[in-house]
Amino acid sequence: xxxxxxxxxxxxxxxxxxQDVPVRGLTIDSRAVQPGFLFAGLPGTKVHGATFAxxxxxxxxxxxxxxxxxxxxxxxxxxxKGVALIVAEDPREALARAAALWFGAQPKTMVAVTGTNGKxxxxxxxxxxWEALGxxxxxxxxxxxxxxxTAPSAHTTPDPITLQSVLAQAAEAGVTHAAMExxxxxxxxxxxDGVRLAAAGFTNLTQDHLDYHGTMEAYFEAKAQLFTRLLPxxxxxxxxxxxxxxxxxxxxxxxxxxxxxxxxxxxxxxxRLLGHRYDATGQDLRFSWNGQNHLVRLNLIGxxxxxxxxxxxxxCIAAGAPASDVFAVLPKLTGVRGRMQLAATRKNxxxxxxxxxxxxxxVETALKALRPHVxxxxxxxxGAGGDRDRTKRPLxxxxxxxxxxxxxxxxxxxxxxxxxxxxxxxxxAAPGATEVGDRAEAILRAAxxxxxxxxxxxxxxxxxxxxxxxxxxxxxxxVEQASLAVAAxxxxx
Numbered sequence: 151x152x153x154x155x156x157x158x159x160x161x162x163x164x165x166x167x168x169q170d171v172p173v174r175g176l177t178i179d180s181r182a183v184q185p186g187f188l189f190a191g192l193p194g195t196k197v198h199g200a201t202f203a204x205x206x207x208x209x210x211x212x213x214x215x216x217x218x219x220x221x222x223x224x225x226x227x228x229x230x231k232g233v234a235l236i237v238a239e240d241p242r243e244a245l246a247r248a249a250a251l252w253f254g255a256q257p258k259t260m261v262a263v264t265g266t267n268g269k270x271x272x273x274x275x276x277x278x279x280w281e282a283l284g285x286x287x288x289x290x291x292x293x294x295x296x297x298x299x300t301a302p303s304a305h306t307t308p309d310p311i312t313l314q315s316v317l318a319q320a321a322e323a324g325v326t327h328a329a330m331e332x333x334x335x336x337x338x339x340x341x342x343d344g345v346r347l348a349a350a351g352f353t354n355l356t357q358d359h360l361d362y363h364g365t366m367e368a369y370f371e372a373k374a375q376l377f378t379r380l381l382p383x384x385x386x387x388x389x390x391x392x393x394x395x396x397x398x399x400x401x402x403x404x405x406x407x408x409x410x411x412x413x414x415x416x417x418x419x420x421x422r423l424l425g426h427r428y429d430a431t432g433q434d435l436r437f438s439w440n441g442q443n444h445l446v447r448l449n450l451i452g453x454x455x456x457x458x459x460x461x462x463x464x465x466c467i468a469a470g471a472p473a474s475d476v477f478a479v480l481p482k483l484t485g486v487r488g489r490m491q492l493a494a495t496r497k498n499x500x501x502x503x504x505x506x507x508x509x510x511x512x513v514e515t516a517l518k519a520l521r522p523h524v525x526x527x528x529x530x531x532x533g534a535g536g537d538r539d540r541t542k543r544p545l546x547x548x549x550x551x552x553x554x555x556x557x558x559x560x561x562x563x564x565x566x567x568x569x570x571x572x573x574x575x576x577x578x579a580a581p582g583a584t585e586v587g588d589r590a591e592a593i594l595r596a597a598x599x600x601x602x603x604x605x606x607x608x609x610x611x612x613x614x615x616x617x618x619x620x621x622x623x624x625x626x627x628x629v630e631q632a633s634l635a636v637a638a639x640x641x642x643x
Contacts, residue, residue, distance in 0.1 A: 154174070155174045156173060156251070156252060157172050157173075158170050158171060158234060158236065161248040162247050163213075163215065163236050163248055164238070165234060171213060171234050173186060173212055173213055176248065176252055176311050177190070177311065178199065180202035180205050180209075183205075183210065183211050184209065185212075186212055187206075187209075188213040189215070190215045191203060191215070191223075191241075192245070193219065193220065198219060200216045203223060203224035203226075203227035203228060204226075204227040207227050207228060207231055207233055211233060212232075212234065213236060214234070214235055215236045215244060215245055216235070216236070217237065217241050218237060220237075220241070221235055242310075243340040245311070245340075246310035246314075246340050246344045247344045249315075249344060250345070251344075252314070253314040253317065255317070255318045256314075256317040256318070256321055256345065256346055257288070257317065257320055257321050257326055257327055257328040258321075258327070259326060259328070260328050260330070261328075261329050261465045261466075261468070262330050262345070262347055262351070262380070262381075263329065263331060263332060263350065263351035263352070263353065263461065263465065264331075264333070264352055264373045264376045265373070266353070266354055266355050266356045266511065266512070267354055267454075267507075268390075268457070268458045268461070269291060269292070269306070269332070269333070270289075270291050270293060270331060271455065271462075271486050272329070272351060272458050272461045272462045273289040273290070273329040273330060274293070274296065275462035275463075275486075276289065276465050277297045277329050278483050278484065279471070279483070280327040280471070282479035282482050285326055285327045286324050286326050287325065287327035287328065287329070288300075288320055288325050288328050289328070289329045289331075290329070290331065291307070291330060291331030292331060292613065293487060293488075295316055295320070298323070298325050299319070299323040299325050301316060301319075303316075305336070306331050307330070307331060307332055308336075309341055310340065310344065313341060313345070314344065327469075330342075332380075342376075343379075347380060347381050347382065347385055348385060348386070348470070349381070350385060350387055350388070351387075351462075351465050352377075352387070352389050352390060352393070352396065352399045352461075353393050353461060354392075354395065354511075355370055355373060355395040355399075356509055356512070370395060374399060374402050377403045377406065381403075383407050386409045386410070386411055386468035386469075387400070387408045387409070388410075388411045388412075388413070388464035388468055389403065389413070390413050390414060390457050390460070391413065391414030391416055392414040392415060392416075392423075392457055393457070396412075396414070400412060409468075411464045411467065411468050413461055414457075420439070420464075421437060421438075421464055423435070423436075423437050423457070423460060424437055424443065426453055428522040429523070430523055431449060432447065432448055432450055433448050433450065433451075433453070433455075434447055435447075437460070439477070444477050446480045448481070449481070450485055451490045451492070451503065451519070451523055452515075452520060453519045455485075459483060463476050463477070486613075487612075488505065488612025488613030488629070489506055489612060491505070493629040493632035493633055494597075494635070495636070496597070496600050496639070497640045498601065499602050500600035500601065500603065500605060501605045501606070502605070503520065503606065503607050503608070504608045505607060505608070505612060506610070506611070506612025507532075507610065507612075508612075509542060511549075513546050513549040513550055517530060517550070517553035517607060518553055520605060520607055521553070523605070524603070524604070526603030526605070527555040527601070527603075527604045527605075528555050528556075528605055529554060529555065529556040529600065529606045530557055530596075530606070531558040531593055531596045531608045531609065532546060532550055532608075532610050533561045533573065533576070533589070533610055534575070534576055535563045535564075535565065536564040536565035536569070537566055537567060538565075540575065543572060543576050544575055544576065546576055546579075547559065547575070547576035547578065547583070548580065550576075551579065557580050557582070557584065558584050559580060559583050560588070561587055561588070562610045562611060564619055565618050565621075569587060570587070573587065589626065589628075589631070590626075590631050593628070593631045593632055593635050594635040594638070594639070596608075597632065597635040597636055598635075598639055606632075610628075611628050612628070614626075614627075
C-alpha cells in the first residue's frame with residue numbers, strides 16, 4: 151500500500167467539522183479496501199456501491215464518498231464509527247477530481263478522441279507521430295496502454311482511479327505526451343474528469359451502445375460532453391467534418407469559444423483531403439493545409455484511415471507540434487492491431503484482413519474502404535455480440551449483403567444469448583449468406599473460397615483474444631485463426 155496520505159479537504163471533498171480525516175488510498179472496489187482508505191460507493195446498474203458500507207467499514211475505511219441514496223444506505227454502518235460520510239450531488243465527478251489530486255502527475259501534453267469508430271486508430275496514430283518527432287508518448291484505450299510505457303487495460307476508458315494512476319506512473323516513467331480514447335460510457339460516468347486536455351478530437355457518430363444510452367440523441371449528448379465539459383475553453387477541438395454529426399459537434403465547440411481545427415474533403419476544412427490513389431499495400435494521400443498541397447504515402451488499407459490519420463495529425467498540431475514536422479512523419483505510420491490488419495495471404499495472392507468493425511456503419515465503411523484495393527471478389531465473415539443492441543443485427547446483415555460479394559454469418563461473442571437467434575437476425579437481412587456457427591470453421595471456409603484477386607474481411611472482434619459464451623471466455627484470436635486457416639489450406643502445416 152502507498153505510504154502517502156492526504157486529507158479529504160486536500161482532495162477537494164466537502165467535509166463536516168471534525169471529519170477532515172487523512173486517507174491512505176482510494177478505491178471503488180469494496181474488496182480492495184484497506185485501513186485508512188476512502189471508498190467510493192457509486193450507484194450501479196444492478197446494485198448501489200453503498201450497499202457494501204458495513205463491509206468496507208469493517209475493513210478499515212475512514213471515509214465513504216457517495217450520493218444521497220448511498221448516504222441513506224450507508225448511514226447505519228457508519229453511525230458511531232467515526233467514518234466520514236461525504237455526500238456529493240455527482241459522486242463520480244467528485245471521485246475523478248479527487249483521484250487527479252491524489253495521484254497528481256500527468257503527462258504534460260494530453261489529448262482525447264471520441265466517436266463511434268476510429269478512436270483506437272486516431273489515438274495510436276497520434277502516439278506514433280509524437281514518437282517519430284522524438285517525444286516519449288503513449289496511447290490509452292481499447293488495446294491497453296501502448297508506447298513508451300505499457301500496461302493492460304480492461305476498459306476503453308478506465309475508471310478514474312485506474313486512469314489517474316496510469317497517467318501518474320507514465321509521467322513518472324518520463325512520458326510527456328498521451329493520447330486517450332474517450333468512450334461514451336467513460337465520458338458519461340465522469341471517468342475523464344480531472345484529465346488536463348490540450349485538445350480533443352471527434353471522428354463520427356453512428357448507431358452503437360443504444361442498450362446503454364437508449365437513444366441516438368442521448369448517445370450524441372454523451373460524446374458532446376468531451377467538448378462542453380471536459381475540454382477547457384482554451385483547448386482546441388479537432389473535428390472530422392466527413393463523419394456523421396461532425397458539423398453539429400463543430401458548432402458545439404465553436405459555441406464555447408474553442409478554437410476548431412476541421413478535417414474533411416469539403417472546401418471549408420482546415421486540413422482538406424483532396425484525393426487518394428489505392429494499391430494492394432496502401433494508398434497515396436493528397437491533402438492541403440494553409441493553402442499548400444501535400445502528397446504522402448500511407449502504408450494503410452482503407453480510405454477511412456486517411457480521415458483517422460488527419461484527425462491524429464490535427465490533434466498533434468493542436469497540441470503544439472509544427473505542422474510541417476507532423477506531415478513529414480506520416481509515411482512512418484503503421485496500422486493498429488485488429489484494425490484493417492493484414493492477417494494472412496493465400497499462395498494465390500488473395501489477402502485476409504481482420505477488422506474490429508462491429509456496428510452497421512463500421513461494417514459498411516470497412517467493406518467500402520477495402521473495395522478499391524481488391525481486383526476480384528470481396529468476402530466477409532461477421533457476427534454480432536449478444537446482450538447488446540439487438541436493433542443493429544439486421545442492419546449489419548444488410549450492410550454486409552450490400553457491399554460484399556459473399557457473406558458468411560457466424561458467432562461473435564454471444565454471451566448469455568442463444569447464438570442461433572443472433573445469427574438468424576443477421577441472416578434475415580442478408581439473403582444468400584452462408585451460416586456457419588463455429589467462427590473458426592467460418593474463417594476456414596471463407597478463406598477456402600478465395601480465388602486470385604479476392605480478399606476476405608473477418609469483421610467484429612479485431613484485436614480481441616477471447617470469445618465469450620454463456621459466461622465463459624474461451625481463447626480466440628481472429629488474426630491467429632486466419633493465419634492457421636491459410637496455412638492449412640495452402641499446405642504449410
